[in-house]
Amino acid sequence: MHIGVPLETRAGETRVAATPETVKKLIGLGHQITVQSGAGIAASIPDSAFSAAGAKIGDAATALGAELVLKVVAPDEAELAQMKSGTVLVGMLNPFDSDNIARLAERGLTAFALEAAPRTSRAQSLDVLSSQANIAGYKSVLVAANHYPRFMPMLMTAAGTVKAARVLVLGAGVAGLQAIATAKRLGAVIEASDVRPAVKEQIESLGAKFVDVPFETDEERECAEGVGGYARPMPASWMERQAKAVHERAKQADIVITTALIPGRRAPILLHEATVAEMKPGSVVVDLAAAQGGNCPLTVADQVVIRHGVTIVGHSNLPALVPADASALYSRNLLDFLKLVIDQEGRFHLDLEDDIVKACLMCEGGRVLRNNAGAASSAAAPQEKKEKV
Missing domain, CATH: 3.40.50.720 (NAD(P)-binding Rossmann-like Domain)
Structure with missing residues (x-):
């Protein structure tokens, strides 16, 4: 041919x-x-x-x-x-x-x-989604480190000790797990959240702490299990509890990386403006769902913006940066x-x-x-x- x-x-x-x-x-x-x-x-x-x-x-x-x-x-x-x-x-x-x-x-x-x-x-x-998401997860951490005004690892110097950056990863699919692994190599302290309880072991094996949002109903548990690597959108009751957990973790984080996508639909909101408003000045958000509307409503596709003192990165094609x-x-x-x-x-x-x-x-x-x-x-x-x- x-x-x-x-x-x-x-x-x-x-x-x-x-x-x-x-x-x-x-x-x-x-x-x-x-x-x-x-x-x-x-x-x-x-x-x-x-x-x-x-x-x-x-x-x-x-x-x-x-x-x-x-x-x-x-x-x-x-x-x-x-x-x-x-x-x-x-x-x-x-x-x-x-x-x-x-x-x-x-x-x-x-x-x-x-x-x-x-x-x-x-x-x-x-699986092109996995091969390219792997690269996106890796690059998202390097992009975050580039915009973050401090060191990622803990450093002990003659001038004093620098604390390690705290990284929160929302979504532990291929991109999220690679983001965790990369942030760990750079010396950050990492927490990660995902709807699927099965990924807790994977998250912890990479050196991150799992942000656990317990299920209260069979419906919530069934949605989280999903089929073939996909999960259905979670019930509103669980999303409310997750939003509260994310809000508290994000306030303490220096870097937040969001990775949740719904094929064919607008990306779910995981990081609300009220949460960004309470994040520390100089914090960085890298939104991997920017091309589908973003996991944060403040994300602007293909732009880097500063809102409430937080840098929000909306690169829509991170694999193209590698x-x-x-x-x-x-x-x-x-x-x-x-x-x-x-x-x-x-x-x-x-x-x-x-x-x-x-x-x-x-x-x-x-x-x-x-x-x-x-x-x-x-x-x-x-x-x-x-x-x-």
């Missing part, structure tokens, strides 16, 4: 969908690869590195006009206009953006959104997915009996096949969205 790797044109997007490592492997399988000139520059991969791996360097029209196009994010109108009907598109296409998926279908693309992959053991190697490793991990995710849709003869093969392929397929032959990341778009009733944790 002819596989194209275009330059990402979205503002602030520095990642690339292939690296010399994955290009070499795809060429070894008999494919022809065209990488748009400059596609890897922001990720510290010059054109010469792709050429050395066997790829051809071409323009946008050639890369987007390939049989199979690998992207980081969904194509914009200008990119879509250069793609042919019948092209196979693989990337992070935002399966909850129904307008975007409809545009891809109208163009006649066969599009796969890797964010929709089931959260199963078999799909772990192509483009070399983010691209390396993402491209390996793509490579593992391609193994499911390319047969041994090197031809595209759509196997709808494969649960991963079926979940990721958004549109094919001009038809939208999936809506809201897995619910059939025809007559099926909408499924309850789950909270990513």
Whole structure:
């Protein structure tokens, strides 16, 4: 197959969908690869590195006009206009953006959104959400340390002792756990909260204290357990108790990192303005949910603002701040997915009996096949969205 790797044109997007490592492997399988000139520059991969791996360097029209196009994010109108009907598109296409998926279908693309992959053991190697969330969690701590006006670790000097920073992490999924681990390496004292009681052991194993909000009803306990890595939105009674616990911990914290996302919906509010108003001057909040409205109502997407003396960081694409490793991990995710849709003869093969392929397929032959990341778009009733944790 002819596989194209275009330059990402979205503002602030520095990642690339292939690296010399994955290009070499795809060429070894008999494919022809065209990488748009400059596609890897922001990720510290010059054109010469792709050429050395066997790829051809071409323009946008050639890369987007390939049989199979690998992207980081969904194509914009200008990119879509250069793609042919019948092209196979693989990337992070935002399966909850129904307008975007409809545009891809109208163009006649066969599009796969890797964010929709089931959260199963078999799909772990192509789990783009986890690979990129891991990077976001790591970078969130470094960004916080950069804005924090004091040291992170405890220091004993001739001029006196400096206390260790206190870090509160809200949400202990992939990003949250990596944030805990990174903050611990920097010497901070860490507390973490999550709706799932099962993560208490993981939090404590990384050296953080678990902020426990006990369950009072079976409904609360059932919602917290969730299914397949997701939990349903918690009842109001539990959220009120958690808000009180978070309020007290945040007042004592120097850095708060929030990570809660609900796919397809606005992010839940975890850190209220009243809480920020009582935080210590110079404190820092890094909101990983900024792109979905934020876990704090004071967050402004893609901006750093100061409210009530607290610095609130709203970077919406933290993985793009670590483009070399983010691209390396993402491209390996793509490579593992391609193994499911390319047969041994090197031809595209759509196997709808494969649960991963079926979940990721958004549109094919001009038809939208999936809506809201897995619910059939025809007559099926909408499924309850789950909270990513």
